[in-house]
Amino acid sequence: xxxxxxxxxxxxxxxxxxxxxxxxxxxxxxLSEVGQYYADNGVEDTGAQNLVTSVVVTxxxxxxxxxxxxxxxxxxxxxxxxxxxxxxxxxxxxVRSITEILTTSAQIxxxxxxxxxxxxxxxxxxxxxxxxxxxxxxxxxxxLMFLSNxxxxxxxxxxxxxxxxxxLVFVLIGVVGAMMMxxxxxxxxxxxxxxxxxxxxxxxxxxxVIYTFLGLKVGTELSNVLxxxxxSQNEK
Amino acid sequence: MEYVIMTTGFALTxxxxxxxxxxxNMIKMILGFTIFTTGINIVTVAIxxxxxxxxxxxxxxGKAVGKYVDPVPQALVxxxxxxxxxxxxLMLAYVMKLYKDKKSLNINDYKDLKW
Numbered sequence: 436x437x438x439x440x441x442x443x444x445x446x447x448x449x450x451x452x453x454x455x456x457x458x459x460x461x462x463x464x465x466l467s468e469v470g471q472y473y474a475d476n477g478v479e480d481t482g483a484q485n486l487v488t489s490v491v492v493t494x495x496x497x498x499x500x501x502x503x504x505x506x507x508x509x510x511x512x513x514x515x516x517x518x519x520x521x522x523x524x525x526x527x528x529x530v531r532s533i534t535e536i537l538t539t540s541a542q543i544x545x546x547x548x549x550x551x552x553x554x555x556x557x558x559x560x561x562x563x564x565x566x567x568x569x570x571x572x573x574x575x576x577x578x579l580m581f582l583s584n585x586x587x588x589x590x591x592x593x594x595x596x597x598x599x600x601x602x603l604v605f606v607l608i609g610v611v612g613a614m615m616m617x618x619x620x621x622x623x624x625x626x627x628x629x630x631x632x633x634x635x636x637x638x639x640x641x642x643x644v645i646y647t648f649l650g651l652k653v654g655t656e657l658s659n660v661l662x663x664x665x666x667s668q669n670e671k
Numbered sequence: 672m673e674y675v676i677m678t679t680g681f682a683l684t685x686x687x688x689x690x691x692x693x694x695x696n697m698i699k700m701i702l703g704f705t706i707f708t709t710g711i712n713i714v715t716v717a718i719x720x721x722x723x724x725x726x727x728x729x730x731x732x733g734k735a736v737g738k739y740v741d742p743v744p745q746a747l748v749x750x751x752x753x754x755x756x757x758x759x760x761l762m763l764a765y766v767m768k769l770y771k772d773k774k775s776l777n778i779n780d781y782k783d784l785k786w
Binding site for chain 2: 439442445446449450453456457460461463464465466467469470473474477478484485486487489490491495498499502505506508509510512513516517561562563565567571653657660663664667670
């Protein structure tokens, strides 16, 4: 039995496993029980207009904390793995020339992309979006910066400061929620206070705060990973 | 409509798995892996589809307008996308290090763990 037949057999087996799921699938008419609960009580419980945000940040906030931890772990392993000492460094690595169009458009676009990322995570409780999406947009701005100037250096002090502070603030908000707010760890309900006007920026309790710090953390973390990738090309 | 999304998701899953198994180039294998995870994410979102539903965002008064699709699979997929991104970045870092070591992207050149 050669390799191609084996692959074909595996693919066929996978198709056989997946086919019942495909065949029995039909678009449902009503929400599942859990989804219905979130749709009915989401605004009273969290004050957020965007139900996905209320699920991600409040109802399943602990999972999001774990998710941030996984991302942090991945970034730490990458920086550990691709690190090298000063003696192995090539100074002034030769890079292909960058066109004028790319450098000029990067100068105009990068601030706008950053601003758009901030907009996405600040409005995470109102419109589609949130910390992770906004952070990814910010990192794409950094990617454009690296494309237009491969010798561009990130300020590691600022990056590490923002990253670790935001992560710490996220956990601290959770602890504050457990101690001062009614509802336990990562709850966003401050006892005795409402959530504010539904639909305004300053509403939904702790969700905008958490999403802002999450956006900063994810944005700096992914930018840092990109920076490490670019930096590792300077190794001999 | 939901069948189109479901079919796309399964097609991507199968083709991603095929790419992962058949390619020798490690970068192409990572591409196959990302296509595979994208397919699974699309299938998960399609499972939460409600006929005639829109995005699960309430109106300004905090009231439901019409029908919504299920927010739970969407939140799950959000988590899954972020973790998939972390795993992909990690795999790319490994490939970069391996390439630096042996100057080859072909998976057959790495026999250290073969017995």
